[in-house]
Amino acid sequence: MKQRNCRGRSAETMRVMGELAEAAGNRAKVTDPILEKLRQCPEAFKVGEILGKAFDSLKYRQEDVIDGDRLLPPPSTIIPPFA
Amino acid sequence: MIGLPVTVSIPQLKGIRWRYCSRWDEGPAATLGMSLLRLGICRASDWSGGAVDFVERGFGRFCRQSGAVEAKKVWVGDLRIADYLFDLTEQERNQIEAGREDATQQLFLIADYEAAASIPIGATLAHLEAEDELLPAAFYHILTANLYKCMRVYDYLDAQEHAEMWMEDMSDEELEACVYRKVEIEIPESIREHSKKVTHAKARGLLEQARPRSSAVRQLIRYTLEMDGCGKGHAHAWPGHLTEKDVPGIGDWLMDAESSRPGCLITWYEGDAINACFDEEAQHMGENGACQPNVAIPIRLNQSPKKLDQQVMRVFDYAGAMLRSLASAAKVVEIIRELYDEHLRKHRFESRLPAEPGPAGVRDE
Numbered sequence: 001m002k003q004r005n006c007r008g009r010s011a012e013t014m015r016v017m018g019e020l021a022e023a024a025g026n027r028a029k030v031t032d033p034i035l036e037k038l039r040q041c042p043e044a045f046k047v048g049e050i051l052g053k054a055f056d057s058l059k060y061r062q063e064d065v066i067d068g069d070r071l072l073p074p075p076s077t078i079i080p081p082f083a
Numbered sequence: 084m085i086g087l088p089v090t091v092s093i094p095q096l097k098g099i100r101w102r103y104c105s106r107w108d109e110g111p112a113a114t115l116g117m118s119l120l121r122l123g124i125c126r127a128s129d130w131s132g133g134a135v136d137f138v139e140r141g142f143g144r145f146c147r148q149s150g151a152v153e154a155k156k157v158w159v160g161d162l163r164i165a166d167y168l169f170d171l172t173e174q175e176r177n178q179i180e181a182g183r184e185d186a187t188q189q190l191f192l193i194a195d196y197e198a199a200a201s202i203p204i205g206a207t208l209a210h211l212e213a214e215d216e217l218l219p220a221a222f223y224h225i226l227t228a229n230l231y232k233c234m235r236v237y238d239y240l241d242a243q244e245h246a247e248m249w250m251e252d253m254s255d256e257e258l259e260a261c262v263y264r265k266v267e268i269e270i271p272e273s274i275r276e277h278s279k280k281v282t283h284a285k286a287r288g289l290l291e292q293a294r295p296r297s298s299a300v301r302q303l304i305r306y307t308l309e310m311d312g313c314g315k316g317h318a319h320a321w322p323g324h325l326t327e328k329d330v331p332g333i334g335d336w337l338m339d340a341e342s343s344r345p346g347c348l349i350t351w352y353e354g355d356a357i358n359a360c361f362d363e364e365a366q367h368m369g370e371n372g373a374c375q376p377n378v379a380i381p382i383r384l385n386q387s388p389k390k391l392d393q394q395v396m397r398v399f400d401y402a403g404a405m406l407r408s409l410a411s412a413a414k415v416v417e418i419i420r421e422l423y424d425e426h427l428r429k430h431r432f433e434s435r436l437p438a439e440p441g442p443a444g445v446r447d448e
Contacts, residue, residue: 015127017120019130023116023134024117
C-alpha cells in the first residue's frame, strides 16, 4: 500500500513536471477563453484600467450618494469587457 | 459597531482564477518551477494549472517555514521573485515584452522595504554598559553587521555624512542653532570610545562570554548571537554586485538609480538628531530616479537542470538565511523597544517631563 502511494506521488510529480515543461516551452494550448481573447487583443487591458478608475472615482465620491442608490451592478454580475 | 454598507460592489467572478498571468510570465516561472519541484521546495500538490501560482505557493511556504511571519512583526517590506529589477507599469512592461522575441531567461530574488523600522537603541546601550563597558560596542557591531547583510541601515554614520554635507557652508551662528551639530555630540561614549576597536570576532567573543544579571540583556544577547549564526557565510547581495554579464546595462541603471531605501533607522532615542537627518533625507528619496532594491540576486534560467538547481539552491539558501536572521533580529528589536519604553516611563515618573512612550512601531518614510 505504501509502495503504491509512493508510486502515485511520483506519477503526480511527473505529470506536473510535464505540464511545467509544456509551459516552459510555451507549447501549452491556450484554452481559457478570456486568456485567448487577451492574447488576441492586448489593448483589452485598457478596459480594466478604465473600470479601475471608475471604481476609484465612485469610491471617493460616496458622500454624494443618496442612501439606497446602487451605482454598480449587484454582486454576481459580470461586466463583459469584450462585448 | 456595524458600519453602513458600501455603495460600491465588486462583481463576483465564479470559477475564474483571481489572477491571470500573461504568456510572458508563465515560461520563466515554469522553468523555475521545475527546478523547485526537483529540489523539493515545490510539491506536486501546489499545481493549480498555472506556473506562476505554482512557484508562488512553494516560495510562500518556504518563506513561512524560514520565519517570514516572525520577521514581519518588525520589518515592513517584501521578498519576491521578479523578472525585472525595478518596478514597471503594466504599459511599460507590455511594450518591453512585445519587442522581445523570446521569454526572459532571467529572474531575480529581490528584497525591499517600504518603511524603516524604528530602533531607538540608547536605553539598551545603557543596560549593556551596566554589565560590561565593552558590551554596547560589541552588541552594536554584531547587530548592524548582520542587518547590513539584508538591508541598508540608517544610523549615526549616515547622519554624520548628511550633517557634514549641510554644515560645510554654514556660518558660525547657523552652526550653533542647527541640529546637525548634535549628531556628533549625541553619540554615546560607549560607542564613540570602543566601536573602532571592536572587530567582529572580538565582538562575538564578548557576547558569548558575557554573563549578564539582567534577563532582558541575556535575551538580547541570545537573539543577537542567533542572528549572527544565521547570517554566517552570507554577504549583502546588493545590486552594486551585479555585473554587465549578469544584467546588460546595469552600470547605467545603477548610475541613474538612487540608493536603496533603508530597512531600519537606528537612533539613540526617537526624535534625536539622527532622526532629524533621516527625516530630511527621506523626504527626497526616490525623487531623482528609482531607488535600488536592497537585495537583488539573479537566477539565470538558460542553463542545464543541474546547474540551474545548484543556482536556485544558493539563492534559496540566501533567502532562508535572510528570513531567519530577520526573525531573530525582530526579537532583538522588540526587546530594544521595550527597554526604550520602560526608560521613557521611568523618566517621565521621575522628572515629571511629558515624555510619551514611543509607538514601538515602524516609522513611515
